[in-house]
Amino acid sequence: MEDIDAPEFSAPFRDDFETLLRWRRDVRRFRADPLPNGTIGRLLELADLAPSVGNSQPWRIVLVESAEARARVTACFEEENAAAAREYDDETAQHYRALKLAGLREAPVHLAVFCDEDPEQGHGLGRSTMPETLSYSTVSMIHTFWLAARTEGIGVGWVSILDPATVGEILDVDASWRLVAYLCVGYPEEEHIDPELERLRWQSRSPLKSRLFRR
């Protein structure tokens, strides 16, 4: 392609893009109704445009459809979530247990996203000193999917309270794949501009300036 037709984004587009970022949300409360046919495929095609180190596209996406696999992943979450609660003191553990941290039972779509730790594609470019850029690429894909879903009113919840190796075994994937995220996808039951962890007084955001430095 030549140096032509580069888009300019309008001020209204930029305003709506900011709205998208503000309303993205990690969703844990889903309606059970299915997504329209073709929706997940279309969103994944957009997500597949994400940046990747050396153009390696190392993400491996598993649509988890079998009731048995879903039930085993849900059990894995419940076990790890109970274990995590036990790490806190009594008062904090009580607060933790009252949080709803995943919508695995309700969400119509489960996606397990893995990273291939040594893909041929990309010929190793860009990852010799930082091999973790492969999983970082996979995160960019997931984040793109998340935003694209939200533009259609679809919620995504990222479940990380899982043993990655156990999920790999349940789904019988290649041993060289590492679980990056397990995603619940569906229409949200509620809409909020504030994160649930903030609303339920677990953790609020803090000002950016505390994270900014100059050298």
Place this chain on the structure above:
Amino acid sequence: MEDIDAPEFSAPFRDDFETLLRWRRDVRRFRADPLPNGTIGRLLELADLAPSVGNSQPWRIVLVESAEARARVTACFEEENAAAAREYDDETAQHYRALKLAGLREAPVHLAVFCDEDPEQGHGLGRSTMPETLSYSTVSMIHTFWLAARTEGIGVGWVSILDPATVGEILDVDASWRLVAYLCVGYPEEEHIDPELERLRWQSRSPLKSRLFRR
């Protein structure tokens, strides 16, 4: 916030969002002119809306302004890039050396993005089995920044051909911070819809279906 005022995104917005994803690009060819005052701060405020595990916001952002620090990071890149080239066979190494993989000398803005590996914020929620979700959160912030920059016609290039520990030493940051990305930021010298690695025949994208599985 109550269940009110949730935005609906229009079809034209979704079309423009797809255009944004298609034209994002990893930029290595920058014009040297500075960005307007306040631009980086505004983009970082948008990026700070990114998802983070337990709402921990573990990203630590260093604006690298000193000529000495920039020169040392550039030297680090050049050394690691030469080392990476030596790992390929002769023909591939020649191809590799002809690629321009960073715009460190030209880009008006350098941002080093680190991840705090044990932040107090978030109280550990969501990361006991997958501590790497902290660096994944940081990647979501970087990717948000990248997209937000592109909506204003500003290019971002992610430089990963660096020794992360050396960059931490050059910038004299806390030993518990891990380098996630070193970003070059500025106006692109050229606009392209296709990735440079594809245009220069290093690596093309491949079809999504090869990365999709069902269980």
